[in-house]
Amino acid sequence: xAFGTQDETDEVMNEINMTPLVDVMLVLLIxxxxxxxVMKHAVNIDLPRATNQPQDAKPETIRLSVDAxxxxxxxxxxxxxxxxxxxxxxxxxxxxxxxxxIRGDKSVRYERVAQAMAAAQKAGVRKIGFITEPKx
Numbered sequence: 468x469a470f471g472t473q474d475e476t477d478e479v480m481n482e483i484n485m486t487p488l489v490d491v492m493l494v495l496l497i498x499x500x501x502x503x504x505v506m507k508h509a510v511n512i513d514l515p516r517a518t519n520q521p522q523d524a525k526p527e528t529i530r531l532s533v534d535a536x537x538x539x540x541x542x543x544x545x546x547x548x549x550x551x552x553x554x555x556x557x558x559x560x561x562x563x564x565x566x567x568x569i570r571g572d573k574s575v576r577y578e579r580v581a582q583a584m585a586a587a588q589k590a591g592v593r594k595i596g597f598i599t600e601p602k603x
Contacts (some may be wrong), residue, residue: 526563529554530598531587537579553587559591562587570598 486548531551532540539551546554567587571580591601 490568508532526561526594527565529558529565530592531567531583533572533573533575533579533583535574537575544602548582548586551583552590555587555590555592559587564593566594566596567592568596568598 530540530542532543534540538552539546539548541551541554553568558567569580569583569587571577
């Protein structure tokens, strides 16, 4: 009785057979090599022609400065509060709307800058920025 030989044939295999995996990967590679050039072909369509004019209308920039004593300067020209509000209303109606750059002196009361911002918001100016100097 050959009990020893039967035990040797019933051993469990501890290694994975890689041959089927390699075969499947090669088949997938071949499928992708064949289908990728087919996917890159574009459909020819006759698109309508249109003229395109570049739009050079850039909005102007308004520089509103507030000096140390609280006076307003509209593009380096001194203005009073009522004139500034009228000019902000005119700027708010323009199309495209100009950008408002506010420069406040560091010693001015914040109230004067806040009044300018409130007047700009009331006038409908949507693009407001603050100008500062870089720290040395």
